[in-house]
Amino acid sequence: MRIRGVLTLQKRQVLVFFVLLGLSQAGIDSLHYSVAEERERGVFVANLAKDMELGLEELSSRDAQVVCDDGEKHLYLDLLTGELLLNEKLDREELCSSTEPCVLHFQVVFENPLQFFQAELHITDINDHSPTFLDKEILIKIPESATIGTTFLMESAQDLDVGNNSLQNYTISPTSHFYIKIRDGDDGKIYPELVLHKLLDHEEESELTLTLTALDGGSPPRSGTTRVLIKVLDINDNSPEFAQDLYEVQVLEDTPIGTWIITVSAKDLDTGNYGKLLYTFFHASEDIRKTFEINPLSGEVNLRSQLDFETIQSYSINIQAIDGGGLLEKCALLIKVLDINDNPPEVIMSSVTNTIPENASETLVALFSVRDHDAGDNGRMVCSIQDDLPFLLKPTFKNFFTLVSEKALDRESRVQYNITITVTDLGTPRLKTEYNIIVQVSDVNDNAPTFTQSSYTLLHFCIRRVMEPEEGTAQLVRQVLLLFVFLGGTLVYSETWDYSVAEEAEIGFCIGNVINDMGSHVGVEDLAARGARVIFDDYKSYLQLDLQTGNLLLNEQLDREALCGATEPCILHFQVLLENPLQFFQAELSVQDINDHIPTFLEKHMLLKISEGTSPGTSFQMDRAQDFDVGMNTVQNYTISPNAHFYVKLHDSGKDRKYPELVLEQSLDREKESEFNITLTALDGGSPSRSGTALIQVVVVDINDNAPEFERPLYEVQVPESSPVDSLVIKVSATDLDAGIYGELSYSFSHTSRDIQNTFEVHPISGEVRLKSLLDFEVIQSYTVNIQAIDGGSLCGKSIIAVQVVDVNDNAPEIAMTSLISPVPENSSPEMVVAVFSIRDQDSGDNGKMICSIHEDLPFLLKPTFKNFYTLVTERSLDRESRAQYNITISVTDLGTPRLKTQHTITLQVSDVNDNAPTFTQSSYTLFVPENNSPALLIGTISATDRDSGSNAQGPFPAHLVDVSGTGTLSHSYQYEVCLRGSTETSDFKFLKAVTRNNQKTENDFEENSIFVNGLGYN
Template identity: 50%
Template sequence: MEVGERKERFLKQRQVLIFFVFLGITQAGSEPRHYSVAEETESGSFVANLLKDLGLEIDDLAARAPRVISKGKKMRLHFDRQTGDLLLNEKLDREELCGPIEPCVLPFQMLLENPLQFFQAEIRIRDINDHSPVFLDKEIVLKISESITPGTTFLIERAQDLDVGSNSLQSYTVSPNSHFHLKLQESPSGTVLPQLVLNKALDREEQPEIRLILTALDGGTPPRSGTTIVRIEVLDINDNAPEFAKLLYEVQVLENSPIGYQVAIVTARDLDTGAYGEISYVFSQASEDIRKTFRINEKSGELLLTQELDFESIQNYTLNIQATDGGGLSGSCVVFVQVMDLNDNPPELTMSTLINEIPENLQETIIAVFSVSDPDSGDNGRMVCSIQDDLPFILKPSVENFYTLVTNRALDRETRSEYNITITVTDMGTPSSRRYSVAEEKERGFLIANLAKDLGLSAEELAARGAQIVSKGNKHHFQLNHQTGDLLLLETLDREELCGPTEPCVLHFQILLQNPLLFITNELQVIDVNDHSPVFSENEMQLKILENTPPGTIIPLENAEDLDVGKNSLQNYTITPNSHFHVLTRSRRDKRKYPELVLDKVLDREEQPELTLTLTALDGGTPPRSGTVQIHILVLDINDNAPEFTQSLYEVQILENSPLNSVIVTVSASDLDTGIFGTISYAFFHASEEIRKTFQLNSITGDIQLTKYLNFEAINTYEVDVEAKDGGGLSGKSTVIVQVVDVNDNPPELSLSSITSPIPENSPETVVAIFSVSDLDSGDNGRMICSIENDLPFGAARAGRCSVPEGPFPGHLVDVSGTGTLSHSYQYQVCVTGDHRAGEFKFLKPIFPNLLVQDTEREIKESSNCRNSFVFS
């Protein structure tokens, strides 16, 4: 019994020894054989005849049982054992199998038995031109400012072509046009990028939109193509100033026109759009009197009355109106308002001489001398004087507006002793008067003139006739010294307070004498002295001027006010010396002076964002008085700088097991412009769906974050185009190359190709099993070691990627280990039976070292087909 058991145990051991011998395998040549076939070739098509390469004759095929071994479960190739032909098992799509990788190689092995041999081979799938270039968008929209200079380039979306090599995308063309030509640039990865280059300056007012056809061409024969529309929106800049329909508006307004009356409507237009085309109307350098009398609607340009007009005070107004657009450019016009006189002033009669008693026997005796006046003009000032018709008196005109009342026949006292004469005056003119003058600001009591002498009277006669001064209104500016006959100032006179800008400044008064009654008209002209300096209404002017404003442009400035008149009034303007501006002094129709700033040299905001100048107003007095104002000029930015990335190419590496939301890289761009033109937003530039799923770009910070787990085995490199765009539509481009770094995250896989069970006990070096191993990882992470335990009567021979180590190893397990960083052992249980059933090759889950014994034992217990004892039949 013991002998039988020992014999049985010996036989079992011998059978197990024979089962695990791997030493008889040979590999026919280390270099693989190469074949090729065009993609999309029909299933069953001939690839090559392998008899010569395998060293076989047609009669050897049955005995050697050749077959194709391919990686994976899908069998794309078939070997015909009748003819030795290698055939396609299915139609091959190069783009589906390899994507952009070129060459596209499908490795396979030919396995021969009796004796066992491996032949390494590969089939190259040749690309055919079965795909046309395709743009992701049917229309590409570019927003380009009309201020962009010729020579500027704009990167536009590239097309995609799934074909490779000569069949891939090779060039681009653009439809003929006068503004752009196409420039091709090669990216760091070798991709052809189309760029539009501006040939001549754009003009939005001339052509607000341009449509081009961009065509992508591949290199096939015949070539395939794809097209997209490039729609260019020309963004407006403020290159047009408002222009009035008329430079001079002349209107007439009745002096009794009501408050709110529409005097005129001024209209300007601006060829620009948006804010640059929105116009607002304001008074330019208007006096206080104009601002009190008129109001302008800043939106409609409607000019309205805000107080009643008086022809006798002011006969006309000259209004300067400025139209300003949203970018600071302006145009101006003049409204000349002529006040139309109405007969709103009653005539006035001034009696100069009156004789109450006359002899009855004298003819043509002068009874009275009088004058008439009316401040109205034209027909309203023409005068008619009359008396009753049935009286022995007539009126005779004398000098202008003076009349005498005389008898036209002898009077008879006995018939009639007295007459009541009514003089009727209509439309009277201005009477003649005596004129005096005095400089303003003279002290109270200043001697103007001696009236007694001027009237040919003595002081005593002047007093005896009760001479008194009669002035219009309640205020009295003069007094008469009856003892001396002197005309004196009753108070200090301020010409500016009395007359404002009116010149000459004349005060009217009358001398009334009694016995006989006599009115004598007089005038006093108040002479201006230079007691006021020119004054600006503000301490500082702020001007906003676009940096692309052409030299020669005139910028109206606020004028100074000087209350003095004549030569003492404002005469000239000067400005601090500088290289950009000079000032001109202009005269209005009313002879008031105003300044204009003239640009001499183009401004550059990036070079000098602001300037401060001092404007000085000078009058003509001796010595001259002056006033100053600071002009603070803000140079407005135009979008003349595109964003620029700090790097045109960012190259980063990231582990494929990196967590979500990891920041891969931060792209950064800068823009020399300010405000909205310098505000940068980041976006992917025509990114594929895969890139948008995998990465997220923060539009504000430029951080690129991971939003999808990476898989080196699926995609190992991403080329991400990033665009930085400013608020004016200009953009810059950069490329981010993301290289996915492989980690050892895939276990080796072992696939059984052939197994022989049972086998005779007396056949040493019999091949028991053939298997292949693979690992999706790369580099050292994908290099593998195959081993079995050393104390078993089996051996292993290399036939591919698997190397065989030396040394002990745990029983009943085959170990396949990665040699890369963080490598682990993955163990597979090998079982065989001694009965007629087929041998079993069981794949276990990867077992980490600390779980090796526990997991192995559990798996062995779970397998009912794996035993430690064998029975022979």
């Protein structure tokens, strides 16, 4: 054992000497080896002994070992065979990702003497990964207007293999509309492009599902698939279509306000905004707009105000459906108002005689007319009086009736009659009107006086007969008139008089003279005598008859539009009635129009939506202006304010109705001018001409003719690797000149690796890029992220985000101990190699720079050797007797901020060498022994000290005193018991045992020895 220890010490000293003289070196030529990934543990890589031309015994004697740069034990060296073997399965993708070639650097380290050899292990790829699409579904939006040959770049598949085992081709199925074209990227990868070779039609097929297959070049090849969903985006290539060109509906005139009338329905084969329809009335009169309303979304037509059959019996309404792109279609709605019996008959009394003489037969009592505003049976009337009365009703002209006495009356029998004229219509329910007349019977002298008694005795009384006065001439005239009536003398003059007056003429204006039209048989004096009057069909008092002159005078200002609306000519029918005898003259008053109304647009603000893709020459019909005047006084022309895009032309729809049409003259561009206003002016033909205006707001509807554009083609950002998850990395922003859905952008990554998808995420709306997982500078230092903005029409813009990961000092230095020698013999030569170790720090820059140190009060030194390898050597010879153990702390501190430090403590024992002789505590000892003692009597003790330990303290007595403690670590003092071997007569003693100063016995007792101790005395 002593010889082996000395030899080891000599080797260490030689090694230290070799290192310090600079003879330790790395191998000049690197060793190169190769192995396929995924090989099992223990697979043979190379025979290092043979490659390095070393004997097997040298590998073992020089403590050869393999150290990898990453500190992992991927390989091990069999010292018995010299073979380099795999210590674990190697995964090329895990070790090197896509880096090619994949090289694992390691060193072969020899200790005796210290020497380093550099080596490389190339890990070759096998086809152990299938191509994989990060997204299981790829969504592509393509407008149906896309032309054949249009290409669409798609996401590529990921294949962790390299070389021929990586992606080599793409295919698509089915191929009815598309085929695949392969594009080579600047990064050496291939990307699939979808190429359109057959036109799309959203209305025929709004979605297509394809399967994209990626194939690698392995043998056999491996593949991966993803689903490609093609959404065919609609364009406005279909106009709305109504279910019917004409809708007809009948509505009772008593229908409550708000009642649903009918729902018109149109459909548009387009979708989205282009398929959203807006229903409106088109060219609707003021009456229509006041009476009906249409729900712009549902097409429901509801009643807005009360209907009146007696005013308007039907409405013809034009309805249009406009889609979101400005295309429109029209239909007609005919609403027939059904009459209900809501008007009772009316009795208009022209003249009445309240007192008639008795004994006059067939006397005219009353002249009246009846009317009912209802139509059909609701307007047919039956006129009657009580059956038990001596009166008759006689129809005369139109709805005029006369009430005459049937026979001579007898006042003495009945003085008064209550006559009820009852007019009942034939509607359901029947409505009835009653008019009461009280007729007094006047007395005539048709009875001689008679006495109530045959004789009277009267004292001083005078009897005088009082006579009833005669009714006179009036009663006689009535009788004559009555006779005239019943004898057929009532005359309706066959000729109709025609008069004319301009509307708005002043009250009192003379329109004509009836005497001139009546002829010579009626004079001015007859007008008053015969009770002449004017009666209009509607019983209004538009005119009055001057009985002194026979002139017809305006009794009020006439408004042609209020009287007749748009009806032309405007005729008021009336009769001139002469009562005595009864005679009717028919007449007409034509009310002439004056230009007293200006053209008026019912909608002062018109909205016109036109797609910017509309071709020049397209016309757009606008609502016409309303003008209550007629003839030349109504609207004759339209003009528009000067503009760069439109001119106006007139469209004559018949019935003297002219509509303005805007004609597109120059193409629109929403991005230059999204909307503008045009003033439409309507002019009538009056003198002077009058006009009205409306404002047309032209809204240019966008088409997807602009792709998104990013603010910058390249975004550069630095992100500390310590940034927490969800930290904002950068916010990208793109703009699209289009509007609506075509201007709505969605942000996404494009052609990204799995690392990027696992590390970052982008908000599709805001464009904020945030961390999805923690960064690690030591793994990946930078990312190149392709980002795209896609608008609602599938046009996209691209940009690049260059993310530079900023290293932070998040990795403490590491110490890997290669070898350690303990114990170290004392008195060994200076700069003996005690330990060999390497250090590393995965950070970079100052964060990865390291300072290695130990405590200065230790007799050791640190020496840098090869790369980051260090040796720990003795500074001077050690002395076990001074210090037998050292705790050495190796401190490695980086230069980062904050500085990180790693400490590794090794315990080093100092082994003893025989460099100290034993010594007694005294130069002489005197021991006294009583006589006659038995053997083994303890005589006394002597003390000796030996600073050495172990075998270095052993030897034959008296040259050496035996140190039996066996510790060999500290200097020891011993007391030896001296005992009498025989009797006191002899001088034979023995040392029985050694006892330490703390009275602990040694492990072994000495054998008996016959030893004479000089200077011992006894009695």
